[in-house]
Amino acid sequence: MQSYNLEDVARGINETMVGQPLGVVAAITPFNFPAMIPFWFLPYALACGNTFILKPPERVPLSSACLFGLMEQLNLPPGVLNMVHCSRARFVARD
Secondary structure, eight states: OEEEEEEEEETTEEEEEEEOOOSEEEEEOOTTOTTHHHHHHHHHHHHTTOEEEEEOOSSOOHHHHHHHHHHGGGOOOTTSEEEOOOOOOOOOOOO
């Protein structure tokens, strides 16, 4: 766990930041930004020691699959990067 102190940020105010993992970070990507959204969240999640779950868009899942293919070269522990493929659930109301 890393932390640092900033003294006198403003008059009479000190700041202490403690970096602790949150646990799990999840991102659901839309079809029009299939690669940009994971790149917004993935680096921060990994840098903070969190696991990451990505739900790629059902229309264009290939860009997310290519991203995860590149991430395999990092040799991360199993379960750190996860991808969940699913489509829209259809519910039928029954009387």
